[in-house]
Amino acid sequence: MNLQQTLGVELPIIQAPMAGVQGSALAIAVCSAGGVGSLPCAMLDAAAMRHELAVVRAATNRPFNVNFFCHRVPVPDAARDAAWRRALAPYYREFGLDIEGVPSGPGRVPFDAAAAELLEKIRPAVVSFHFGLPDETLLARVRGMGAKVLASATTLDAALWLERRGVDAIIAQGLEAGGHRGHFLSDDLTRQSGTFALLPQIVHGVHKPVIAAGGIADAVGVAAALAPGAAMVQVGTAYLLCPEATTRPAHREALASDAARHTALTRLFSGRPARGIVNRLMREVADATAPAFPLATAVVGPLRAAAEARGSSDFSPLWSGQNASGCRACSATELTRALAGR
């Protein structure tokens, strides 16, 4: 039985979970089209998570994916936080904002017992993890609820590590992918490979099904990724213009423009390298200034809000993969079918 049959879906398409730019609506639309819709939980508090999960569960009896981050919560570092505030202070002055009152909030929380408890009530068919896996106890709970477990690998070593821990399938995330890189064994970005190099190495190196991700934006790309042995593909960026995504107007505008041809990895929005369209913050502030993930988020937030209120995306994370050419302002159901060549 191949992965698609194991998951019980008509199409080999998984919609990539994209925290901050989508919620239940996108996941539901993709499920209704016959793909695997994903609900990203990394940026949801318990109440929001409960609500969103209930909405998806009520809307579809098809398999869906719930996604979590698995980072270690960092020890706050006053010196790094102060340096970060110094770097952003000129922009706070530009917008007439007070940086003193901004709390150094956590930004994102990793998968924990509270989330597992919520999931046990919803029993999703698929749970996927980014930045590694939760500890064995938590992972056993996820397996215990009958969910298939997927996790991202950006190197062959990571894929082998995940295979040893018994995941059901491995997402090979090529360097082209938008949003957060999923590396967790090494922070050395030179170890990150393009999809064309990564995919065959993981396909040949592990015995688990492999899901290709990174740079796949249309039916031809899907076919090209399945050819070297991917069991399914995961597509994110192409969905960002769909009405079911919550992509903000300035982000949509950037994706639809020539600006989308220049993306880069940046730590500035969260503290971890993530790929987005290059904008003013990325051009003007050194990447190394950002504190550890996810501590960068809190202090950028007010700048982002103030700039967006003026219609500017100068301080917004404009997540995008290197291939935004597949973005279409059509329904996610239509896009999902089109990606599968239907």
Add this chain to the structure above:
Amino acid sequence: MNLQQTLGVELPIIQAPMAGVQGSALAIAVCSAGGVGSLPCAMLDAAAMRHELAVVRAATNRPFNVNFFCHRVPVPDAARDAAWRRALAPYYREFGLDIEGVPSGPGRVPFDAAAAELLEKIRPAVVSFHFGLPDETLLARVRGMGAKVLASATTLDAALWLERRGVDAIIAQGLEAGGHRGHFLSDDLTRQSGTFALLPQIVHGVHKPVIAAGGIADAVGVAAALAPGAAMVQVGTAYLLCPEATTRPAHREALASDAARHTALTRLFSGRPARGIVNRLMREVADATAPAFPLATAVVGPLRAAAEARGSSDFSPLWSGQNASGCRACSATELTRALAGR
């Protein structure tokens, strides 16, 4: 007529020109298998170039490719040269070598009138350029001898630039590719894309045939690259273990080992970013220290020679793409047929 027919070759395979690790023998073997063999001239002086071209011309009446670099020769910078020597001095001491006597040689010369004159006698079917194109006068001479002109693009902008200048086909060089990156419009490495993202954008963006390069290492990879519309593919790394390549023993050993799973872009061996297997020099010396291309080469040379004499590849450029999984110690004829699924 598609590109393969225009060039008059049986297989959609171009062997990537790889200066320093191959000469006429590899090109001839690939031609005899029905692919396009390539002779890299970037590191050959006039006598060697004349000899190698004559050898290829005598050995095959099939189309072959002659490759040149098109960089601007930099103005020597005494301060940067001194800093470079300071950075390498400890290693010179380690090997008991004298750094004072090492000349700051040019390393590589760009395509020029002398090379054009040589080519006019040989009349190769294909001439390819890296780092842009030569000036209009020189380019007209190449066209005048009936050669088809190929050139590398690492961004859509570069592809459009090359199309405006009338090249016959564009090599879309994805970030996975080994050896020198072919960028020439911008030095900003964040503009470099993985093959999966770059190829469809160039295929859709230009009217010329596109040759896919970067991370393609076996028949499945070739098929995956042709699917999104590549007219042909260019494969380099996979050939490096062939007996017809001049890859040195330490380099062969690295390619056949797990070390090949970690490549990075480095300026240390030439002054321009090129992808190779990470080794001691790359780990220990800051990339920014290297002077402008191609001035870094001369001072690394003696270290490389001394280390290689001891069987060490610590100071050798171990060029490799991100996907060395296709390297096979078989004849290049056999490999070429296998790449094409024959």
